[in-house]
Amino acid sequence: MDRPIGIFDSGIGGLTVVKEVVRLLPFENIVYFGDTARVPYGIKSKDTIIKFSLENTLFLLGHDVKVIVIACNTSSSLALPVIRKHFKIPIIGVIMPGAKEAVYATKNKKIGVIGTRATVNSGAYEQEVKKLDRGIKVYSQACPMFVPIVEEGWTQDDIAYKVAKKYLEPFKKKGIDTLVLGCTHYPLLKSAIQNVMGPGVTLIDSAQQVALEVKHVLAQEGYLRKKRMKPAIEYFVSDEVAIFKNVAKKFLGKELKNIQKVPNV
Amino acid sequence: MDRPIGIFDSGIGGLTVVKEVVRLLPFENIVYFGDTARVPYGIKSKDTIIKFSLENTLFLLGHDVKVIVIACNTSSSLALPVIRKHFKIPIIGVIMPGAKEAVYATKNKKIGVIGTRATVNSGAYEQEVKKLDRGIKVYSQACPMFVPIVEEGWTQDDIAYKVAKKYLEPFKKKGIDTLVLGCTHYPLLKSAIQNVMGPGVTLIDSAQQVALEVKHVLAQEGYLRKKRMKPAIEYFVSDEVAIFKNVAKKFLGKELKNIQKVPNV
Numbered sequence: 374m375d376r377p378i379g380i381f382d383s384g385i386g387g388l389t390v391v392k393e394v395v396r397l398l399p400f401e402n403i404v405y406f407g408d409t410a411r412v413p414y415g416i417k418s419k420d421t422i423i424k425f426s427l428e429n430t431l432f433l434l435g436h437d438v439k440v441i442v443i444a445c446n447t448s449s450s451l452a453l454p455v456i457r458k459h460f461k462i463p464i465i466g467v468i469m470p471g472a473k474e475a476v477y478a479t480k481n482k483k484i485g486v487i488g489t490r491a492t493v494n495s496g497a498y499e500q501e502v503k504k505l506d507r508g509i510k511v512y513s514q515a516c517p518m519f520v521p522i523v524e525e526g527w528t529q530d531d532i533a534y535k536v537a538k539k540y541l542e543p544f545k546k547k548g549i550d551t552l553v554l555g556c557t558h559y560p561l562l563k564s565a566i567q568n569v570m571g572p573g574v575t576l577i578d579s580a581q582q583v584a585l586e587v588k589h590v591l592a593q594e595g596y597l598r599k600k601r602m603k604p605a606i607e608y609f610v611s612d613e614v615a616i617f618k619n620v621a622k623k624f625l626g627k628e629l630k631n632i633q634k635v636p637n638v
Numbered sequence: 639m640d641r642p643i644g645i646f647d648s649g650i651g652g653l654t655v656v657k658e659v660v661r662l663l664p665f666e667n668i669v670y671f672g673d674t675a676r677v678p679y680g681i682k683s684k685d686t687i688i689k690f691s692l693e694n695t696l697f698l699l700g701h702d703v704k705v706i707v708i709a710c711n712t713s714s715s716l717a718l719p720v721i722r723k724h725f726k727i728p729i730i731g732v733i734m735p736g737a738k739e740a741v742y743a744t745k746n747k748k749i750g751v752i753g754t755r756a757t758v759n760s761g762a763y764e765q766e767v768k769k770l771d772r773g774i775k776v777y778s779q780a781c782p783m784f785v786p787i788v789e790e791g792w793t794q795d796d797i798a799y800k801v802a803k804k805y806l807e808p809f810k811k812k813g814i815d816t817l818v819l820g821c822t823h824y825p826l827l828k829s830a831i832q833n834v835m836g837p838g839v840t841l842i843d844s845a846q847q848v849a850l851e852v853k854h855v856l857a858q859e860g861y862l863r864k865k866r867m868k869p870a871i872e873y874f875v876s877d878e879v880a881i882f883k884n885v886a887k888k889f890l891g892k893e894l895k896n897i898q899k900v901p902n903v
Contacts, residue, residue, distance in 0.1 A: 410686045411676050416789070418878030421675045521786040524681070532800055539797065613683030 374596055377402035377605070378587065379438030381429040384412035385524075385620045386557030387444030390467070392625060393584035394442070395606070398591075400598050403606045404436045406635070410611035413520060414447040415489025415556070422491060426452035430460060432609070432635070439596045440465065442587060446555045447489050450497035463590050470586050471553050471579030472501035476509060478575045479551040485544045485574075486513040487566075488555030489520070498555060512547045516540045516559075523558040526623055533565040541569045553577045561624070608632040639861055642667035642870070643852065644703030646694040649677035650789075650885045651822030652709030655732070657890060658849035659707070660871070663856075665863050668871045669701045671900070675876035678785060679712040680754025680821070687756060691717035695725060697874070697900070704861045705730065707852060711820045712754050715762035728855050735851050736818050736844030737766035741774060743840045744816040750809045750839075751778040752831075753820030754785070763820060777812045781805045781824075788823040791888055798830040806834045818842045826889070873897040 378394065380387055384407050391405055406429055408414075414422050426448045433441055440463045443449045443456070449466030457464045475484045475498075486498040493515040502511050518536050527533050544552070552574050554560055560578040567576060591597045598604070610617045614632045621629045643659065645652055649672050656670055671694055673679075679687050691713045698706055705728045708714045708721070714731030722729045740749045740763075751763040758780040767776050783801050792798050809817070817839050819825055825843040832841060856862045863869070875882045879897045886894045 410682060412681075416677075416881070417675060418881060421877045517790055518783075518786055518792075521783055525782055527783075530804075532797065532804065535797055535800065539795075612686045616681070616683060 374439060375402060375598060375600070376437050376439040376596075377404045378440055378442065379404050379406070379433030379436065380442040380444050381406040381408070381433060381448070382445040382557065383407070383414040383447065384409050385617060385624055388621060388624045389557050389560055389578075389580045390442060390444035390583050391606075393580040394587055397584040397588055400601050400604055402598070402604045404433060404438055405606070405608045406432055407608070407610045407617060409617055413489070414445065415491045415520065416517065417491065419451050419491070419495075422447060423452045423455050426456060427459075430456050434460075434462065438462070440587065440590055440594075442583065443467065444557060444583070446557065447491045450492045450495040463594060465583065465586050465590060467557070467579050467583050468497045469501050470582035471555065471577055472498055473505065474579060474582045475551050475553045475577045476502055476505045478577060479509065481548065481550045482506070482509045483547060483549040483551075484509055484511050485547065485549040485552040486511060486555050487516050487540070487552065487559065488513070490515040490517055492555055498553060512544060512549060514540055514544060519556065519562055520558045523561045524620055528561050528565070533562060534568060537562065537565040537569045541566065545570065549574060551575045551577060553579070606631060609635050611635055639704060640667060640863060640865070641702055641704040641861075642669045643705055643707065644669050644671070644698030644701065645707040645709050646671040646673070646698060646713070647710040647822065648672070648679040648690075648712065649674050650882060650889055653886060653889045654822050654825060654845045655707060655709035655848050656871075658845040659852055662849040662853055665866050665869055667863070667869045669698060669703055670871070670873045671697055672873070672875045672882060674882055678754070679710065680756045680785065681782065682756065684716045684756070684760075687712060688717045688720050691721060692724075695721050699725075699727065703727070705852065705855055705859075707848065708732065709822060709848070711822065712756045715753075715757045715760040728859060730848065730851050730855060732822070732844050732848050733762045734766050735847035736820065736842055737763055738770065739844060739847045740816050740818045740842045741767055741770045743842060744774065746813065746815045747771070747774045748812060748814040748816075749774055749776050750812065750814040750817040751776060751820050752781050752805070752817065752824065753778070755780040755782055757820055763818060777809060777814060779805055779809060784821065784827055785823045788826045789885055793826050793830070798827060799833060802827065802830040802834045806831065810835065814839060816840045816842060818844070871896060874900045876900055
């Protein structure tokens with residue numbers, strides 16, 4: 374069917390998920406919403422994150438989407454259960470796909486998770502991992518400075534390495550062999566993170582797994598688009614288009630088109 | 639009169655202004671609003687900052703305040719002219735007091751200003767300085783990483799010094815002798831900033847000047863409280879109370895009481 378896939382994020386990070394969805398499902402129409410006026414979510418409370426996420430869901434439903442992807446670890450950790458409880462539409466989050474891949478990757482059954490404070494405090498990754506294998510140990514660490522570093526474009530700077538070291542040194546002592554990048558910004562810091570953790574630790578970026586999950590759900594529901602035609606991909610943001618466009622370029626390495634500001638958020 | 643002074647900020651930073659107002663005007667009632675659900679403002683657009691600031695103003699007016707202090711450099715830079723245009727109540731921002739103090743302090747007529755991207759792009763400090771002395775040169779630099787560093791509590795860390803150096807090295811070449819800390823978070827990074835700039839540069843923290851301006855305006859309007867009684871100081875936030883309380887402790891070195899979450903923002 375032609376109805377679009379709806380994807381929302383607190384801001385820009387969800388574009389890494391859009392990229393993988395487009396790669397795997399190149400004919401699907403997409404409506405993306407980035408809540409750039411209220412970004413970031415990761416420093417805020419559960420109630421506020423749920424409130425914002427419900428509003429984002431309503432916005433996407435207004436665009437007649439056929440499935441909703443929560444392309445934000447913080448929203449997925451805290452708001453997904455509530456959204457799933459209230460709405461009939463299939464909802465896909467980023468936690469379960471990331472947890473699944475980490476469980477598959479670990480050999481010594483010690484997994485690390487890094488994310489925003491809200492994601493880490495929620496314990497969402499640990500819950501999902503335990504559902505798959507109770508014998509796995511999960512260690513987690515909030516890294517609040519990673520998002521500003523990425524948005525500042527300092528991913529290759531020595532400061533990125535120093536900050537990564539400050540947060541991740543404790544993990545090396547735990548002996549994890551797998552580390553979930555539990556925030557859509559973090560893949561842009563892969564080289565600094567890998568540098569600190571060493572080559573023996575596998576980094577998990579869930580975007581590809583999320584795209585696979587989207588395909589799986591669409592197929593299951595009979596919702597895949599049949600037409601092999603160029604799709605419409607529309608972006609909506611709650612703050613100014615120009616700001617989003619600038620940071621998007623850092624994320625995707627290309628200019629985005631079809632971006633509109635939503636007046637009423 | 640007993641009506642309270644209204645003070646708003648995008649979040650926590652305005653508490654440095656509250657502190658100075660309380661010191662100078664110990665009998666005044668105060669209502670503070672921190673928009674912690676939508677913080678930060680400094681990475682957002684002019685329209686969004688104006689919209690949020692107008693909403694904050696309406697909130698404070700609902701508490702029958704006698705004057706409104708915009709204790710946020712970003713809001714003061716971008717929204718103050720609009721708020722002043724629309725509302726009858728006296729409005730005090732933080733830009734003019736800071737600019738005044740910097741003009742007074744500089745000997746070589748070269749002033750630096752650091753702030754959020756929105757504050758720096760607005761050119762608000764430069765405008766105010768030029769009103770006072772057209773012969774002064776103003777150089778400015780956005781320092782987006784300073785706020786997250788303060789909120790992470792890394793003010794004494796080596797990383798704070800490295801980040802300060804990265805932003806401020808260009809200023810040393812300009813030969814400024816005065817530097818305006820154009821964001822309420824920055825006074826907490828004074829030691830790192832002073833370290834980079836050297837002892838010859840005077841750092842301007844406008845909070846004290848803002849308090850003086852509040853006293854001046856209240857006296858002028860005949861609005862000073864006559865009763866020498868313990869005042870009521872109330873705090874309202876748009877996100878969870880506990881999060882605000884934690885960061886407030888870092889800012890003020892003490893526990894805050896009388897904090898309430900506002901349900902409808």
